Amino acid sequence: MLLTVNDLHKSFNGREILKGIDFQIDKGEIVVMIGPSGSGKTTFLRNLNFLEHADQGQMDFAGHQIDLAKPDKKEGQWVRRHSAMVFQNYSLFKNKTALQNITEGLIYAQGMAKDKAEAIAKHELASLGLSQEAQLYPAQLSGGQQQRIGIARATVLNPEIILFDEPTSALDPELVGSVLGDMRKLAEAGQTMIIVTHQLGFARQAADRIVFFDEGKVIEEGAPQAMFDHPQNKRTAQFLTALNDAN
Amino acid sequence: MNNAKILGVILRGLPNTLYLLVLSFVFATILGIFLAWLDLRQNRVARGVAHVYLGLIRGTPPLLMLLLAYYGLPVLLKGIGINIDGWTKLTFGVFGLSLGWSAYLSEAFRSAYLSVDPGQLEAARSIGLPDRTTFWQILIPQATMIALPNIENLVIGLFKATSLVYVLGLYDLYNEASNLSNQTAGIHQLRIFILLALTYWVIVLIIEGLFRLIRNRFAAIRA
Numbered sequence: 001m002l003l004t005v006n007d008l009h010k011s012f013n014g015r016e017i018l019k020g021i022d023f024q025i026d027k028g029e030i031v032v033m034i035g036p037s038g039s040g041k042t043t044f045l046r047n048l049n050f051l052e053h054a055d056q057g058q059m060d061f062a063g064h065q066i067d068l069a070k071p072d073k074k075e076g077q078w079v080r081r082h083s084a085m086v087f088q089n090y091s092l093f094k095n096k097t098a099l100q101n102i103t104e105g106l107i108y109a110q111g112m113a114k115d116k117a118e119a120i121a122k123h124e125l126a127s128l129g130l131s132q133e134a135q136l137y138p139a140q141l142s143g144g145q146q147q148r149i150g151i152a153r154a155t156v157l158n159p160e161i162i163l164f165d166e167p168t169s170a171l172d173p174e175l176v177g178s179v180l181g182d183m184r185k186l187a188e189a190g191q192t193m194i195i196v197t198h199q200l201g202f203a204r205q206a207a208d209r210i211v212f213f214d215e216g217k218v219i220e221e222g223a224p225q226a227m228f229d230h231p232q233n234k235r236t237a238q239f240l241t242a243l244n245d246a247n
Numbered sequence: 248m249n250n251a252k253i254l255g256v257i258l259r260g261l262p263n264t265l266y267l268l269v270l271s272f273v274f275a276t277i278l279g280i281f282l283a284w285l286d287l288r289q290n291r292v293a294r295g296v297a298h299v300y301l302g303l304i305r306g307t308p309p310l311l312m313l314l315l316a317y318y319g320l321p322v323l324l325k326g327i328g329i330n331i332d333g334w335t336k337l338t339f340g341v342f343g344l345s346l347g348w349s350a351y352l353s354e355a356f357r358s359a360y361l362s363v364d365p366g367q368l369e370a371a372r373s374i375g376l377p378d379r380t381t382f383w384q385i386l387i388p389q390a391t392m393i394a395l396p397n398i399e400n401l402v403i404g405l406f407k408a409t410s411l412v413y414v415l416g417l418y419d420l421y422n423e424a425s426n427l428s429n430q431t432a433g434i435h436q437l438r439i440f441i442l443l444a445l446t447y448w449v450i451v452l453i454i455e456g457l458f459r460l461i462r463n464r465f466a467a468i469r470a
């Protein structure tokens with residue numbers, strides 16, 4: 001297993017958001033997390049990247065054992081350097097150009113020389129068809145372009161795992177396709193990913209496994225076909241029906 | 248007495264006015280950054296010190312700040328064995344104005360820093376950037392952009408407040424004009440003060456122009 005998490009608990013102001021999550025993911029596996037809003041999916045992702053501080057739990061990430069309640073600062077930094085996150089609202093660095101957004105991590109997290117980092121970033125932008133936008137700032141880019149650069153910022157670091165937090169939820173419908181296209185390419189290239197999304201069509205095609213969250217717990221998990229067509233749990237079925245009705 | 252001659256006399260005060268403006272702004276900025284840093288710390292003592300200072304300065308007229316610096320500081324420092332009798336009036340002017348404006352600038356810096364989208368720090372952490380790098384590369388530039396309109400207002404306010412140094416007997420734009428009016432028994436008073444007002448206004452226009460240049464240069468960055 002690339003990543004194993006045991007008994008992860010997290011409370012905010014006395015309210016328990018994660019009530020003991022056990023989770024594991026293999027190298028190259030693509031896991032899609034679904035569930036109602038407030039069920040803890042995003043909080044779970046944020047805990048994996050140490051953007052939240054867990055109250056309790058164990059992590060084993062590529063052989064590094066970490067006590068999530070009292071993570072060693074160095075271990076936390078190690079996890080962050082070997083993982084990356086893509087955010088719902090893109091969170092590109094607003095005072096950096098598209099190119100600089102991609103080189104920032106290569107130069108300052110991985111210590112790569114500037115010209116080498118720029119060559120990699122330019123190549124990445126070219127492969128996305130975004131070379132024209134290299135010198136533009138986030139405010140000058142569309143939401144779809146921003147998110148594609150957000151994904152590029154994560155992928156150039158060659159992370160062991162990429163965490164996607166509702167990457168297409170803030171996008172206009174016509175821009176969703178290009179972002180999902182980039183994610184599909186990553187999937188084909190064997191990138192390990194955890195994706196929180198409501199895009200069930202994408203999940204069915206790209207995911208190896210679906211995990212259903214509700215009220216801070218993993219209620220059900222399984223292969224997409226089985227989960228979507230024959231959900232075992234009543235709440236999973238209700239959620240999927242509601243989501244299908246909405247589409 | 249024609250207008251050109253009046254302007255000539257008024258502008259004799261320009262070097263002092265600009266000296267006061269530039270040096271006070273530089274020192275007030277340094278002090279303001281330090282105060283904002285104190286105030287943003289988790290340490291209660293540090294924050295307490297910052298709060299008392301800010302409250303005291305904000306609650307006192309700038310004119311009084313200058314008078315206290317000029318008459319009070321030498322006495323105070325003599326008490327602990329430091330002699331500042333050699334300081335020029337200009338130095339006291341800079342001192343008083345720097346103290347006064349440090350508090351306002353500190354609030355502008357602090358509020359701007361807190362207004363930076365917290366998602367920026369999270370994004371930086373998620374790709375493994377060290378916090379120190381994030382602070383200098385991402386947070387400080389964005390906070391500066393956010394603080395810019397406030398800083399512009401404060402610079403203009405400081406520029407106008409330099410006229411208060413007449414209480415120390417310093418000859419700036421205002422004191423030159425006032426002095427000229429007195430020397431001519433008030434006959435040209437209205438004309439002198441209208442010309443003085445226009446002089447201040449033109450310089451404010453220049454300051455606004457400089458800030459517009461900075462804004463346009465960074466127009467693509469909307470922090």
